[in-house]
Amino acid sequence: MKLTSSQEEYLKTIYLLEKNKQKVRVTDIAQKMNITKPSVNKALRILKDLKLINYEVYGNIELTKEGRQNAKEIIKKQDTLEIFLIGILEIEKKQAEEEAKAIKHAMSKESIEKLDNYITKILDLGDLKCGYDKNNEKCRSCIKITARERLKKAKDSEIKI
Amino acid sequence: MKLTSSQEEYLKTIYLLEKNKQKVRVTDIAQKMNITKPSVNKALRILKDLKLINYEVYGNIELTKEGRQNAKEIIKKQDTLEIFLIGILEIEKKQAEEEAKAIKHAMSKESIEKLDNYITKILDLGDLKCGYDKNNEKCRSCIKITARERLKKAKDSEIKI
DNA sequence: TGTTTTTGTTAGCCTTCGCTAACATTTTAA
Protein backbone atom coordinates (compact mmCIF):
# COMPACT_ATOMS: atom_id res chain seq x y z
CA MET A 1 0.00 0.00 0.00
CA LYS A 2 1.48 3.28 -1.21
CA LEU A 3 1.50 6.13 1.29
CA THR A 4 1.39 9.79 0.44
CA SER A 5 4.31 12.07 1.17
CA SER A 6 2.32 13.69 3.95
CA GLN A 7 1.43 10.38 5.56
CA GLU A 8 5.07 9.39 5.57
CA GLU A 9 5.93 12.58 7.40
CA TYR A 10 3.37 11.79 10.07
CA LEU A 11 4.73 8.30 10.58
CA LYS A 12 8.26 9.58 10.78
CA THR A 13 7.28 12.22 13.31
CA ILE A 14 5.32 9.81 15.48
CA TYR A 15 8.20 7.35 15.45
CA LEU A 16 10.70 9.97 16.56
CA LEU A 17 8.36 11.25 19.26
CA GLU A 18 7.75 7.73 20.56
CA LYS A 19 11.47 7.32 21.06
CA ASN A 20 11.62 10.41 23.29
CA LYS A 21 8.34 10.37 25.18
CA GLN A 22 6.01 7.98 26.92
CA LYS A 23 2.96 9.33 25.19
CA VAL A 24 2.73 10.96 21.83
CA ARG A 25 0.27 13.86 21.73
CA VAL A 26 -1.58 15.61 18.96
CA THR A 27 0.01 18.84 20.12
CA ASP A 28 3.50 17.36 19.87
CA ILE A 29 2.95 16.21 16.34
CA ALA A 30 1.43 19.53 15.32
CA GLN A 31 4.33 21.43 16.83
CA LYS A 32 7.00 19.22 15.32
CA MET A 33 5.44 19.36 11.87
CA ASN A 34 4.49 22.98 12.10
CA ILE A 35 0.82 22.46 11.28
CA THR A 36 -2.43 22.87 13.19
CA LYS A 37 -4.01 20.35 15.53
CA PRO A 38 -7.12 19.81 13.42
CA SER A 39 -4.91 18.87 10.49
CA VAL A 40 -3.15 16.32 12.67
CA ASN A 41 -6.45 14.97 13.91
CA LYS A 42 -7.67 14.40 10.40
CA ALA A 43 -4.47 12.67 9.38
CA LEU A 44 -4.53 10.39 12.43
CA ARG A 45 -7.95 9.08 11.52
CA ILE A 46 -6.68 8.10 8.12
CA LEU A 47 -3.54 6.47 9.50
CA LYS A 48 -5.76 4.55 11.86
CA ASP A 49 -7.92 3.36 8.98
CA LEU A 50 -4.75 2.25 7.24
CA LYS A 51 -3.84 0.29 10.39
CA LEU A 52 -0.58 2.18 10.75
CA ILE A 53 -1.39 3.55 14.19
CA ASN A 54 -3.62 2.68 17.12
CA TYR A 55 -5.73 5.63 18.09
CA GLU A 56 -9.04 6.38 19.77
CA VAL A 57 -10.74 9.72 20.36
CA TYR A 58 -8.97 11.45 23.27
CA GLY A 59 -6.86 8.33 23.57
CA ASN A 60 -3.27 7.25 23.04
CA ILE A 61 -1.42 7.43 19.79
CA GLU A 62 1.00 4.64 18.95
CA LEU A 63 2.43 3.04 15.87
CA THR A 64 1.34 -0.45 14.96
CA LYS A 65 3.95 -2.96 13.93
CA GLU A 66 3.33 -2.10 10.30
CA GLY A 67 3.43 1.62 11.03
CA ARG A 68 6.76 1.27 12.79
CA GLN A 69 8.14 -0.78 9.92
CA ASN A 70 7.14 1.96 7.51
CA ALA A 71 8.51 4.70 9.72
CA LYS A 72 11.89 3.02 9.93
CA GLU A 73 12.14 2.69 6.22
CA ILE A 74 11.19 6.32 5.72
CA ILE A 75 13.76 7.47 8.23
CA LYS A 76 16.42 5.34 6.61
CA LYS A 77 15.64 6.97 3.29
CA GLN A 78 15.94 10.45 4.68
CA ASP A 79 19.14 9.64 6.60
CA THR A 80 20.79 8.14 3.56
CA LEU A 81 19.89 11.13 1.45
CA GLU A 82 21.17 13.52 4.09
CA ILE A 83 24.47 11.72 4.32
CA PHE A 84 24.86 11.95 0.57
CA LEU A 85 23.88 15.60 0.35
CA ILE A 86 25.95 16.74 3.31
CA GLY A 87 28.86 14.32 3.20
CA ILE A 88 29.41 13.91 -0.50
CA LEU A 89 27.84 16.91 -2.22
CA GLU A 90 28.79 19.31 0.59
CA ILE A 91 25.39 20.90 0.78
CA GLU A 92 24.81 22.96 3.88
CA LYS A 93 23.06 20.98 6.64
CA LYS A 94 19.78 22.82 6.89
CA GLN A 95 19.30 22.94 3.14
CA ALA A 96 20.27 19.29 2.84
CA GLU A 97 17.76 18.21 5.46
CA GLU A 98 14.99 20.12 3.74
CA GLU A 99 15.79 18.61 0.39
CA ALA A 100 16.22 15.09 1.76
CA LYS A 101 12.84 15.37 3.40
CA ALA A 102 11.20 16.34 0.14
CA ILE A 103 13.09 13.86 -2.00
CA LYS A 104 12.64 10.73 0.09
CA HIS A 105 9.09 9.97 -0.99
CA ALA A 106 10.17 9.84 -4.61
CA MET A 107 12.85 7.20 -4.15
CA SER A 108 12.26 3.47 -4.02
CA LYS A 109 13.70 1.29 -1.30
CA GLU A 110 15.94 -0.29 -3.92
CA SER A 111 17.35 3.01 -5.11
CA ILE A 112 18.08 4.10 -1.56
CA GLU A 113 19.85 0.80 -1.07
CA LYS A 114 22.00 1.53 -4.08
CA LEU A 115 22.75 5.02 -2.87
CA ASP A 116 23.69 3.62 0.51
CA ASN A 117 26.05 1.10 -1.04
CA TYR A 118 27.56 3.80 -3.20
CA ILE A 119 28.22 6.05 -0.23
CA THR A 120 29.91 3.18 1.59
CA LYS A 121 32.05 2.47 -1.44
CA ILE A 122 33.12 6.09 -1.77
CA LEU A 123 33.87 6.41 1.93
CA ASP A 124 35.94 3.22 1.77
CA LEU A 125 37.93 4.14 -1.30
CA GLY A 126 40.53 5.83 0.86
CA ASP A 127 41.47 2.47 2.30
CA LEU A 128 42.95 1.54 -1.02
CA LYS A 129 45.81 4.00 -0.43
CA CYS A 130 46.01 5.38 -3.92
CA GLY A 131 49.24 7.23 -3.18
CA TYR A 132 48.22 10.70 -4.26
CA ASP A 133 48.87 13.70 -2.04
CA LYS A 134 46.30 14.31 0.62
CA ASN A 135 45.86 17.78 -0.79
CA ASN A 136 44.90 16.59 -4.22
CA GLU A 137 41.16 17.16 -4.36
CA LYS A 138 40.78 14.21 -6.69
CA CYS A 139 42.52 11.85 -4.29
CA ARG A 140 40.19 9.17 -3.02
CA SER A 141 41.68 9.27 0.45
CA CYS A 142 41.02 12.97 0.62
CA ILE A 143 37.48 12.51 -0.59
CA LYS A 144 36.98 10.00 2.18
CA ILE A 145 38.45 12.18 4.88
CA THR A 146 36.56 15.32 4.00
CA ALA A 147 33.29 13.43 3.69
CA ARG A 148 33.74 11.85 7.10
CA GLU A 149 34.67 15.18 8.62
CA ARG A 150 31.66 16.90 7.15
CA LEU A 151 29.38 14.19 8.47
CA LYS A 152 30.92 14.34 11.93
CA LYS A 153 30.64 18.11 11.96
CA ALA A 154 27.01 18.01 10.89
CA LYS A 155 26.25 15.36 13.49
CA ASP A 156 28.00 17.25 16.31
CA SER A 157 25.96 20.36 15.69
CA GLU A 158 22.76 18.35 16.11
CA ILE A 159 20.24 19.73 18.60
CA LYS A 160 18.51 17.03 20.62
CA ILE A 161 14.74 17.02 20.77
CA MET B 1 8.19 32.89 -7.71
CA LYS B 2 8.01 29.23 -6.69
CA LEU B 3 6.25 26.90 -9.12
CA THR B 4 4.45 23.73 -8.17
CA SER B 5 5.74 20.37 -9.25
CA SER B 6 2.86 20.06 -11.68
CA GLN B 7 3.51 23.46 -13.22
CA GLU B 8 7.11 22.50 -13.77
CA GLU B 9 6.00 19.40 -15.62
CA TYR B 10 3.84 21.50 -17.92
CA LEU B 11 6.66 23.87 -18.70
CA LYS B 12 9.03 21.01 -19.39
CA THR B 13 6.51 19.35 -21.68
CA ILE B 14 5.72 22.53 -23.60
CA TYR B 15 9.41 23.22 -24.06
CA LEU B 16 10.07 19.77 -25.45
CA LEU B 17 7.06 19.98 -27.75
CA GLU B 18 8.10 23.41 -29.02
CA LYS B 19 11.42 21.93 -30.09
CA ASN B 20 9.68 19.31 -32.24
CA LYS B 21 6.63 21.10 -33.62
CA GLN B 22 5.61 24.41 -35.03
CA LYS B 23 2.56 24.67 -32.85
CA VAL B 24 2.02 23.18 -29.45
CA ARG B 25 -1.50 21.88 -28.92
CA VAL B 26 -3.56 21.13 -25.86
CA THR B 27 -3.96 17.62 -27.19
CA ASP B 28 -0.21 17.16 -27.51
CA ILE B 29 0.39 18.21 -23.95
CA ALA B 30 -2.41 16.03 -22.64
CA GLN B 31 -1.10 13.04 -24.53
CA LYS B 32 2.51 13.53 -23.47
CA MET B 33 1.60 14.00 -19.82
CA ASN B 34 -1.06 11.36 -19.86
CA ILE B 35 -3.83 13.58 -18.51
CA THR B 36 -7.09 14.95 -19.92
CA LYS B 37 -7.49 18.05 -22.05
CA PRO B 38 -9.59 19.94 -19.50
CA SER B 39 -6.81 19.50 -16.97
CA VAL B 40 -4.35 20.96 -19.44
CA ASN B 41 -6.68 23.82 -20.21
CA LYS B 42 -6.95 24.74 -16.57
CA ALA B 43 -3.22 24.60 -16.05
CA LEU B 44 -2.56 26.75 -19.11
CA ARG B 45 -4.69 29.54 -17.72
CA ILE B 46 -2.64 29.58 -14.58
CA LEU B 47 0.67 29.50 -16.46
CA LYS B 48 -0.62 32.41 -18.50
CA ASP B 49 -1.46 34.37 -15.37
CA LEU B 50 2.05 33.65 -14.15
CA LYS B 51 3.34 35.07 -17.46
CA LEU B 52 5.14 31.83 -18.25
CA ILE B 53 3.27 31.22 -21.49
CA ASN B 54 1.40 33.25 -24.06
CA TYR B 55 -2.00 31.78 -24.62
CA GLU B 56 -5.44 32.88 -25.76
CA VAL B 57 -8.65 30.90 -25.97
CA TYR B 58 -8.43 28.67 -29.07
CA GLY B 59 -5.11 30.33 -29.76
CA ASN B 60 -1.45 29.44 -29.84
CA ILE B 61 0.53 28.18 -26.89
CA GLU B 62 4.10 29.35 -26.52
CA LEU B 63 6.56 29.86 -23.72
CA THR B 64 7.49 33.38 -22.75
CA LYS B 65 11.12 34.19 -22.19
CA GLU B 66 10.68 33.55 -18.50
CA GLY B 67 8.80 30.33 -19.13
CA ARG B 68 11.57 29.07 -21.37
CA GLN B 69 14.19 30.01 -18.82
CA ASN B 70 12.31 28.01 -16.20
CA ALA B 71 11.80 25.06 -18.51
CA LYS B 72 15.49 24.86 -19.29
CA GLU B 73 16.40 24.82 -15.64
CA ILE B 74 13.85 22.11 -14.90
CA ILE B 75 15.12 19.96 -17.73
CA LYS B 76 18.69 20.42 -16.58
CA LYS B 77 17.69 19.25 -13.13
CA GLN B 78 16.02 16.14 -14.42
CA ASP B 79 18.88 15.34 -16.80
CA THR B 80 21.48 15.69 -14.09
CA LEU B 81 19.51 13.45 -11.76
CA GLU B 82 19.03 10.85 -14.47
CA ILE B 83 22.73 10.78 -15.21
CA PHE B 84 23.48 10.25 -11.57
CA LEU B 85 20.86 7.56 -11.06
CA ILE B 86 21.65 5.66 -14.25
CA GLY B 87 25.35 6.30 -14.65
CA ILE B 88 26.55 6.24 -11.07
CA LEU B 89 23.96 4.36 -9.03
CA GLU B 90 23.17 1.93 -11.86
CA ILE B 91 19.44 2.23 -11.48
CA GLU B 92 17.49 0.86 -14.41
CA LYS B 93 16.60 3.52 -16.97
CA LYS B 94 12.84 3.59 -16.68
CA GLN B 95 12.88 3.59 -12.90
CA ALA B 96 15.58 6.26 -12.87
CA GLU B 97 13.60 8.54 -15.16
CA GLU B 98 10.53 8.19 -13.01
CA GLU B 99 12.42 8.98 -9.85
CA ALA B 100 14.35 11.86 -11.40
CA LYS B 101 11.09 13.37 -12.55
CA ALA B 102 9.65 13.22 -9.05
CA ILE B 103 12.81 14.35 -7.28
CA LYS B 104 13.69 17.34 -9.40
CA HIS B 105 11.18 19.73 -7.88
CA ALA B 106 12.68 19.17 -4.44
CA MET B 107 16.23 20.16 -5.38
CA SER B 108 17.54 23.69 -5.56
CA LYS B 109 19.49 24.96 -8.52
CA GLU B 110 22.57 25.11 -6.31
CA SER B 111 22.29 21.49 -5.21
CA ILE B 112 21.88 20.33 -8.78
CA GLU B 113 24.96 22.34 -9.63
CA LYS B 114 26.87 20.50 -6.94
CA LEU B 115 25.61 17.15 -8.12
CA ASP B 116 26.62 18.04 -11.64
CA ASN B 117 30.12 18.97 -10.53
CA TYR B 118 30.38 15.80 -8.51
CA ILE B 119 29.39 13.65 -11.47
CA THR B 120 32.00 15.36 -13.60
CA LYS B 121 34.62 14.80 -10.95
CA ILE B 122 33.79 11.11 -10.63
CA LEU B 123 33.74 10.61 -14.38
CA ASP B 124 37.13 12.33 -14.64
CA LEU B 125 38.79 10.39 -11.87
CA GLY B 126 39.84 7.72 -14.33
CA ASP B 127 42.15 10.21 -16.01
CA LEU B 128 44.39 10.07 -12.98
CA LYS B 129 45.43 6.56 -13.92
CA CYS B 130 45.39 5.10 -10.47
CA GLY B 131 47.10 1.93 -11.61
CA TYR B 132 44.63 -0.60 -10.31
CA ASP B 133 43.34 -3.38 -12.49
CA LYS B 134 40.44 -2.51 -14.71
CA ASN B 135 38.52 -5.32 -13.13
CA ASN B 136 38.85 -3.97 -9.61
CA GLU B 137 35.45 -2.56 -8.89
CA LYS B 138 36.96 0.05 -6.62
CA CYS B 139 39.26 1.32 -9.35
CA ARG B 140 38.49 4.88 -10.34
CA SER B 141 39.19 4.20 -13.98
CA CYS B 142 36.74 1.35 -13.92
CA ILE B 143 34.13 3.49 -12.26
CA LYS B 144 34.56 6.02 -14.99
CA ILE B 145 34.34 3.51 -17.78
CA THR B 146 31.30 1.67 -16.52
CA ALA B 147 29.46 4.91 -15.80
CA ARG B 148 30.13 6.22 -19.28
CA GLU B 149 29.08 2.96 -20.83
CA ARG B 150 25.86 2.86 -18.89
CA LEU B 151 25.05 6.40 -19.94
CA LYS B 152 25.82 5.69 -23.56
CA LYS B 153 23.71 2.56 -23.47
CA ALA B 154 20.80 4.40 -21.89
CA LYS B 155 21.09 7.19 -24.45
CA ASP B 156 21.28 4.83 -27.42
CA SER B 157 18.09 3.11 -26.44
CA GLU B 158 16.26 6.43 -26.45
CA ILE B 159 13.08 6.61 -28.51
CA LYS B 160 12.65 9.90 -30.32
CA ILE B 161 9.40 11.79 -29.93
C1' DT C 1 -13.44 20.64 44.46
C1' DG C 2 -14.28 24.05 41.28
C1' DT C 3 -12.05 27.00 37.89
C1' DT C 4 -8.65 27.92 34.57
C1' DT C 5 -5.52 26.21 31.17
C1' DT C 6 -4.23 22.89 28.05
C1' DT C 7 -5.35 19.60 24.87
C1' DG C 8 -8.30 17.43 21.51
C1' DT C 9 -12.29 17.38 18.37
C1' DT C 10 -15.80 18.79 15.02
C1' DA C 11 -17.56 21.33 11.28
C1' DG C 12 -16.82 23.49 7.41
C1' DC C 13 -13.92 26.23 4.14
C1' DC C 14 -10.02 26.72 0.64
C1' DT C 15 -6.52 25.39 -2.89
C1' DT C 16 -4.41 22.23 -6.09
C1' DC C 17 -4.98 19.30 -9.59
C1' DG C 18 -6.86 15.58 -11.29
C1' DC C 19 -11.55 13.89 -13.53
C1' DT C 20 -16.25 13.49 -16.61
C1' DA C 21 -20.01 15.36 -19.26
C1' DA C 22 -21.50 18.52 -22.32
C1' DC C 23 -20.80 21.93 -25.53
C1' DA C 24 -18.16 25.17 -28.85
C1' DT C 25 -14.93 25.96 -32.35
C1' DT C 26 -11.84 24.75 -35.94
C1' DT C 27 -10.10 21.84 -39.37
C1' DT C 28 -10.51 18.40 -42.78
C1' DA C 29 -12.28 16.50 -46.55
C1' DA C 30 -16.31 14.77 -49.47
Place this chain on the structure above:
DNA sequence: TTAAAATGTTAGCGAAGGCTAACAAAAACA
Protein backbone atom coordinates in the same frame (compact mmCIF):
# COMPACT_ATOMS: atom_id res chain seq x y z
C1' DT D 1 -19.25 24.63 -48.89
C1' DT D 2 -20.99 21.99 -45.66
C1' DA D 3 -20.91 17.72 -42.75
C1' DA D 4 -17.87 14.96 -39.97
C1' DA D 5 -13.92 14.69 -37.19
C1' DA D 6 -10.71 16.68 -34.33
C1' DT D 7 -9.65 19.93 -31.08
C1' DG D 8 -10.59 23.10 -27.31
C1' DT D 9 -13.49 24.95 -23.56
C1' DT D 10 -16.72 25.26 -19.66
C1' DA D 11 -18.91 23.68 -15.63
C1' DG D 12 -18.81 21.16 -11.89
C1' DC D 13 -17.19 17.09 -9.03
C1' DG D 14 -13.74 14.65 -5.84
C1' DA D 15 -9.64 13.58 -3.07
C1' DA D 16 -5.80 15.35 -0.33
C1' DG D 17 -4.36 18.10 2.96
C1' DG D 18 -3.96 22.31 4.72
C1' DC D 19 -6.75 26.14 7.50
C1' DT D 20 -10.04 28.81 11.21
C1' DA D 21 -13.77 29.04 14.49
C1' DA D 22 -16.11 26.98 17.96
C1' DC D 23 -16.70 23.65 21.24
C1' DA D 24 -15.60 19.44 24.38
C1' DA D 25 -12.72 16.99 27.46
C1' DA D 26 -8.91 16.44 30.45
C1' DA D 27 -5.39 18.14 33.38
C1' DA D 28 -3.47 21.39 36.46
C1' DC D 29 -3.80 24.09 40.29
C1' DA D 30 -5.55 27.33 43.94
